[in-house]
Every structure is written in structure tokens, then in C-alpha cells.
Amino acid sequence: MTQNTTQTAQTATEHFVPDNLPTNLKHYIAGKFVDSADGGTFDILDPVTNQPYCTAASGQQADVDAATAAAKDAFANGPWPTMKPRERANVLYKIADAVVAQEDRLAEMETFDTGLPITQARGQARRAAENFRFFADLIVAQHDNAFNVPGSQMNYVKRKPIGVAGLITPWNTPFMLESWKLAPAIASGCTVVLKPAEFTPLSASLWAQIFEDAGLPEGVFNLVNGFGETAGDALVKHPDVPLISFTGESTTGQTIFRNCAEGLKGMSMELGGKSPAVVFDDADFDAAIDSTLFGVFSLNGERCTAGSRILVHRSIYDKFCERYAARAKNIVVGDPHDPDTQVGALVHPEHYDKVMSYVEMGKSEGKLLAGGGRPENLPAGQENGSYVAPTVFADVAPDARIFQEEIFGPVVAITPFDTDEEALELANNTKYGLAAYIWTNDLKRGHNFAQSVEAGMVWLNSHNVRDLRSPFGGVKASGLGHEGGYRSIDFYTDQQAVHITLGDVHTPKFGA
Numbered sequence: 001m002t003q004n005t006t007q008t009a010q011t012a013t014e015h016f017v018p019d020n021l022p023t024n025l026k027h028y029i030a031g032k033f034v035d036s037a038d039g040g041t042f043d044i045l046d047p048v049t050n051q052p053y054c055t056a057a058s059g060q061q062a063d064v065d066a067a068t069a070a071a072k073d074a075f076a077n078g079p080w081p082t083m084k085p086r087e088r089a090n091v092l093y094k095i096a097d098a099v100v101a102q103e104d105r106l107a108e109m110e111t112f113d114t115g116l117p118i119t120q121a122r123g124q125a126r127r128a129a130e131n132f133r134f135f136a137d138l139i140v141a142q143h144d145n146a147f148n149v150p151g152s153q154m155n156y157v158k159r160k161p162i163g164v165a166g167l168i169t170p171w172n173t174p175f176m177l178e179s180w181k182l183a184p185a186i187a188s189g190c191t192v193v194l195k196p197a198e199f200t201p202l203s204a205s206l207w208a209q210i211f212e213d214a215g216l217p218e219g220v221f222n223l224v225n226g227f228g229e230t231a232g233d234a235l236v237k238h239p240d241v242p243l244i245s246f247t248g249e250s251t252t253g254q255t256i257f258r259n260c261a262e263g264l265k266g267m268s269m270e271l272g273g274k275s276p277a278v279v280f281d282d283a284d285f286d287a288a289i290d291s292t293l294f295g296v297f298s299l300n301g302e303r304c305t306a307g308s309r310i311l312v313h314r315s316i317y318d319k320f321c322e323r324y325a326a327r328a329k330n331i332v333v334g335d336p337h338d339p340d341t342q343v344g345a346l347v348h349p350e351h352y353d354k355v356m357s358y359v360e361m362g363k364s365e366g367k368l369l370a371g372g373g374r375p376e377n378l379p380a381g382q383e384n385g386s387y388v389a390p391t392v393f394a395d396v397a398p399d400a401r402i403f404q405e406e407i408f409g410p411v412v413a414i415t416p417f418d419t420d421e422e423a424l425e426l427a428n429n430t431k432y433g434l435a436a437y438i439w440t441n442d443l444k445r446g447h448n449f450a451q452s453v454e455a456g457m458v459w460l461n462s463h464n465v466r467d468l469r470s471p472f473g474g475v476k477a478s479g480l481g482h483e484g485g486y487r488s489i490d491f492y493t494d495q496q497a498v499h500i501t502l503g504d505v506h507t508p509k510f511g512a
């Protein structure tokens with residue numbers, strides 16, 4: 001066993017609790033913070049102690065009905081959907097400024113609620129703000145097509161916001177992922193009902209005040225807390241919600257897909273992944289080590305685009321595994337609020353149990369090179385936190401469950417390959433197709449591989465660094481539809497074609 005050697009951050013001696021934490025998170029409906037109609041609540045846990053620190057209103061059908069009614073009214077009767085893009089953009093800029101102004105508070109809350117290391121939570125706030133700025137710019141610069149048929153017809157496209165958008169989000173980087181849907185939905189002129197993940201509703205509670213202060217009209221943004229099977233399900237099935245944008249597990253996506261069918265709803269689905277990082281023998285070895293470590297262990301491994309299967313050319317395989325494992329053992333695991341921490345606590349005991357079950361499974365499916373359990377010497381008072389040592393398995397066969405299934409924690413499977421063809425076959429050998437990372441200095445090989453790999457997004461010689469204009473999304477079981485840039489605006493708007501006759505209409509004279 002190698003877990004004893006995992007580094008733990010010891011500088012934080014007391015568990016950091018942000019000031020003035022709320023004790024009861026409410027829904028936000030029609031401009032007001034409200035309890036559930038039936039008064040129901042559920043507990044929210046802090047991941048480093050797994051003790052409840054607050055309750056949240058538990059949304060049911062009646063709460064979703066009220067939120068949807070408010071959003072529907074704001075869409076039908078409020079100023080937002082018909083406001084000029086520049087006016088909407090000015091509100092979005094104010095939202096972005098407010099997010100940045102609260103960066104420290106937001107990062108503290110996010111870290112406290114999710115267990116994400118504080119240095120990585122800071123980046124999430126900046127990225128969330130950037131999403132609002134980006135879509136503000138996009139709607140102002142937006143133009144639509146016009147098609148002229150000289151002398152006979154002019155056709156133009158009018159873009160209209162669709163209506164009430166239901167936004168359902170997961171618990172990994174919750175605030176940032178909420179911004180990802182909120183920014184384009186609101187920028188497009190839709191009104192929204194957000195159902196944040198039940199494990200991590202804390203940072204979502206900041207949106208209402210941010211939006212109010214920025215001047216977003218009442219009823220445009222509504223939030224219902226609660227579980228997927230109740231609040232989420234009611235939102236998906238609500239007849240007045242024509243659009244569902246969902247990010248979460250592929251199996252949940254399948255359920256939502258089925259439930260949207262009844263209402264023929266528009267759907268955008270960002271689902272799970274088991275992305276390959278392929279390291280060829282001509283790669284920049286040191287850069288590949290740094291990047292493939294970051295690619296799976298950043299955000300506690302709770303990252304949809306994690307490069308959680310590393311495929312390495314056999315000629316450099318032993319050297320790679322040795323160096324990789326040595327670095328993984330050196331990763332600093334500990335109090336998420338400690339700036340030295342690189343891997344914090346997993347979000348929730350239920351998720352911890354799932355990840356740990358894969359760690360145990362891996363011991364018979366691969367060769368354990370690092371981690372393999374809980375790290376020792378955890379900070380005082382956090383011995384019961386959901387901590388998992390960064391875990392590395394080598395020699396993992398392609399039919400192993402740890403090769404095929406999304407673990408969503410700090411666990412990686414490494415597998416050797418001999419030829420480019422075998423690397424491609426291994427890379428494509430899962431039901432997922434979200435991202436792929438390719439490490440080679442051979443231009444031809446890199447492009448050929450990128451074009452053949454079954455992944456919505458490919459990075460050549462890098463981990464996940466994304467320009468907001470580019471499409472985001474997966475293929476196969478990793479998603480349906482792509483978001484990012486104009487694709488997001490396309491999702492939240494209908495494009496109406498208006499055809500104007502300029503010349504004579506040649507109509508067959510029926511019945512003449």
C-alpha cells in the first residue's frame with residue numbers, strides 16, 4: 001500500500017467557516033425569497049466534516065408551479081424579452097462586475113460547500129463573470145441572415161427568445177456551471193427557473209441579489225432548490241417550460257430525455273465522460289506528465305472533462321508510470337481552504353462511497369501505484385471528511401470497469417499501447433465521447449488522431465483550456481447538442497424565417 005506517502009496540508013489547524021453563512025436557503029420566486037409551500041427542508045453538509053451546516057427549502061410541484069408562473073408572466077408581460085440587446089448587455093455587464101466584486105466571498109462559499117481547493121474556486125468566479133461579459137458582447141454584435149432573390153423575394157431571419165428555460169445543474173463547480181446556462185439564457189431574452197444541485201446550493205443563493213442589484217427585472221430569474229426526483233422532475237415535465245438545459249450524469253440525462261419527449265421540448269445535454277489522454281513516444285514528456293496530472297486531479301477529479309484514462313506508448317510506459325505515480329503521491333491533499341491544498345474533500349459522503357468503491361474495485365483490475373484509500377494525517381477535526389488520496393492504477397485492461405465507467409474522483413487508469421491504431425481503438429472504446437487529449441510532436445499524427453477520435457472536444461498538447469467562442473459538448477453518451485458561443489444563443493432562441501414577395505406571385509389557379 002502506498003497511501004501513507006500522500007502529502008497532506010497541515011497548515012490549517014482550524015476548520016475555516018465563512019462569515020455570516022445562511023442557515024436556511026430559500027427558493028427565489030417572483031423577486032422574493034420564499035420557503036417551500038409545504039415548509040419542507042433538507043440538510044446541506046460541509047464536506048470536510050460531513051456535518052450539516054444549513055438547511056435548504058425542498059422544492060415540490062407547487063414550488064415549481066409558482067416559479068414557472070413567475071417566469072412565464074415575466075416573459076409574456078415583462079420588459080426583458082423585447083429589450084434592445086444593448087440594454088440587456090448593460091445589465092449583464094453589471095452582473096459580471098458584481099460577480100468579480102464578490103470573488104473572495106464566492107470562492108470561500110464555494111470551497112466550503114463543495115470541498116474544492118480555494119485556489120481553484122477563485123478561478124471559477126472569474127470564469128462565471130466572463131460568461132456574462134461574453135454573452136453580452138455576443139448579443140450586441142449579433143446579426144442574422146437575410147437572403148435576397150433579386151426581383152422576386154427577400155427573406156430574412158428574425159430571432160425570438162423561446163420562453164421559460166428550465167436550467168438543471170450539477171454540484172461540481174456549481175456557480176460557474178450555473179453561469180454557463182444563466183448567461184446565454186438571460187442574454188437571449190428568455191426567463192428562467194434554475195434548479196441547482198442538492199449537494200451544493202450555497203453559492204446559487206448569491207445569484208438573486210446579484211441580479212436584483214444589476215437591474216434584472218423581477219421574474220426573469222427564479223430558483224427552486226430541491227432534489228432531482230422532485231423539483232427537477234417537476235421542472236422537466238412542466239407544460240410551460242419549453243426548454244431544458246441539463247448538465248449531469250448520462251443516466252439522469254436519459255431519464256430527462258424520456259420525460260421531455262412528452263412535451264417535445266428543446267433539450268441541451270452536457271453529460272458524463274471518461275476521456276482519454278493519449279501520450280505518444282514523441283511527446284514532450286515533462287509537459288505531458290504535468291498536464292495529465294492536472295487533467296485528472298484538479299477540481300478533486302470531479303470534472304466532466306477529466307482525462308481519467310491515460311494511454312501511453314509502450315516504449316515510454318514504465319518511465320511514465322514511475323514518474324506519474326511519484327508526482328501523484330506528492331499531491332497535497334487537505335483542507336480545501338488552505339492555499340497549499342491541491343486536492344480537497346469530495347463533495348458528499350454518497351459520492352465518496354461511490355469513488356471509494358471504484359478504488360477498491362481497481363485493486364483487482366489494475367496495479368495500484370499511488371493512493372488507494374484515505375490519506376493519513378488529515379487536518380485536526382477533519383478526520384471524517386470525504387478525503388480520497390490521489391489514486392493511480394496501471395496496466396488496466398480495456399474491459400475493466402475502472403477503464404469504462406466514470407468515477408468522477410481523483411482516480412486514474414493507465415494502459416499501454418503499441419501502435420497508433422491500437423491507441424485509437426482504446427481511446428474510442430467507451431460509451432462516452434466528451435474530450436480527448438493528445439500528446440505528440442508529430443503534426444500529421446496529431447491531426448489524424450484528433451479527427452478520428454470520438455470526442456466532442458480535442459486538445460493537442462494541452463489539458464482543457466477553452467475559448468468561450470468554441471463549441472462545448474460531447475458525442476455518444478456524453479451529450480446532445482453543443483453549447484458555446486452562438487450555439488448557446490441558437491438553443492435559447494427560435495429563428496423565424498420571414499419571406500417577402502417582391503415580384504409577381506405565380507400561383508396555379510385552382511378552381512379557376
Ligand code: NAD
Pocket residue numbers: 168169170171172177195196197198226227228229231232233236247248249250252253255256270271272273303304305406408434474478479
Ligand atoms: P446528476 O445527474 O446526479 O444531477 C445533476 C442535476 O440533475 C442535479 O441538479 C439533480 O438534482 C438533477 N436531477 C437528478 N435527477 C433528475 C430527474 N429525474 N429529473 C430532473 N433533474 C434531475 O449529476 P451530478 O452527480 O450532480 O453531477 C456529476 C455529473 O455531471 C457527472 O456525470 C459529470 O460528468 C457531469 N457533468 C457534465 C458536464 C458537461 O459539461 N458535460 C459538466 C459537469 C458535470
